[in-house]
Amino acid sequence: xxxxxxxxxxxxxxxxxxxxxxxxxxxxxxxxxxxxxxxxxxxxxxxxxxxxxxxxxxxxxxxxxxxxxxxxxxxxxxxxxxxxxxxxxxxxxxxxxxxxxxxxxxxxxxxxxxxxxxxxxxxxxxxxxxxxxxxxxxxxxxxxxxxxxxxxxxxxxxxxxxxxxxxxxxxxxxxxxxxxxxxxxxxxxxxxxxxxxxxxxxxxxxxxxxxxxxxxxxxxxxxxxxxxxxxxxxxxxxxxxxxxxxxxxxxxxxxxxxxxxxxxxxxxxxxxxxxxxxxxxxxxxxxxxxxxxxxxxxxxxxxxxxxxxxxxxxxxx
Numbered sequence: 001x002x003x004x005x006x007x008x009x010x011x012x013x014x015x016x017x018x019x020x021x022x023x024x025x026x027x028x029x030x031x032x033x034x035x036x037x038x039x040x041x042x043x044x045x046x047x048x049x050x051x052x053x054x055x056x057x058x059x060x061x062x063x064x065x066x067x068x069x070x071x072x073x074x075x076x077x078x079x080x081x082x083x084x085x086x087x088x089x090x091x092x093x094x095x096x097x098x099x100x101x102x103x104x105x106x107x108x109x110x111x112x113x114x115x116x117x118x119x120x121x122x123x124x125x126x127x128x129x130x131x132x133x134x135x136x137x138x139x140x141x142x143x144x145x146x147x148x149x150x151x152x153x154x155x156x157x158x159x160x161x162x163x164x165x166x167x168x169x170x171x172x173x174x175x176x177x178x179x180x181x182x183x184x185x186x187x188x189x190x191x192x193x194x195x196x197x198x199x200x201x202x203x204x205x206x207x208x209x210x211x212x213x214x215x216x217x218x219x220x221x222x223x224x225x226x227x228x229x230x231x232x233x234x235x236x237x238x239x240x241x242x243x244x245x246x247x248x249x250x251x252x253x254x255x256x257x258x259x260x261x262x263x264x265x266x267x268x269x270x271x272x273x274x275x276x277x278x279x280x281x282x283x284x285x286x287x288x289x290x291x292x293x294x295x296x297x298x299x300x301x302x303x304x305x306x307x308x309x310x311x312x313x314x315x316x317x
Contacts, residue, residue, distance in 0.1 A: 041138035083293035084215035114157020132157035149301035175201035187223025212282035
């Protein structure tokens, strides 16, 4: 694990070094900036703040023991900014694009028939980067609602950059041999009558003609990888803390279709101030043309303020 982490960090450093050479390039016409991402987190709808119960703590001191209580709350936190885009090096998050220039065999993007003839013509490819959300403004905003939970996601930290995971992201190895990739109906994203794509193999290739669904599928795959540990990819894991003794109940790993593990907020194009899970439509004609997309990944946390040495019980879902 340490060796993989060192390799990941070294890869990020190399990507940044190579990317500095492209600073003189003209800025992208359709891009999103850090201030815009921070402003998008000021969403009461995505926050979905609720008081759901109480926690009872046993507090002991030299003078004896007492039972103290604190409220138990639930709300979502924006942890990652996930970009899914056509051309390597063109991450639409302007300040982050330097982290993923073309490296080695991680060149180009778009439809598979451009470079990989044996693939089906309906198979399309997206690069994906998952970066820690610049959430400082969010925490200031959410603090106005009362006591709140905190994520261990580090702002601007590169949790997944597909150019550094080129072997698995471009070939599907070894996941193309997993049962989830071979058995129809296992780990599929979509709804009855509106199947978007299987989650496995978790690569950048998707057999789908609708560009928004292609991008959303690859974003979902990246979130699936990052929120788990020990996956056969080059990445840094973001596993939510589970520490009831300290009054923290983090979410389970992201799973397609499950609101209890995550929600998505579209940031680019057509920024939305609400959150949903895939499938979420995408029928707008502007979303069906090849392009670049950015989402914020929000995950639900439950917590209560620690007021003693031992948690006796708690109420609420």
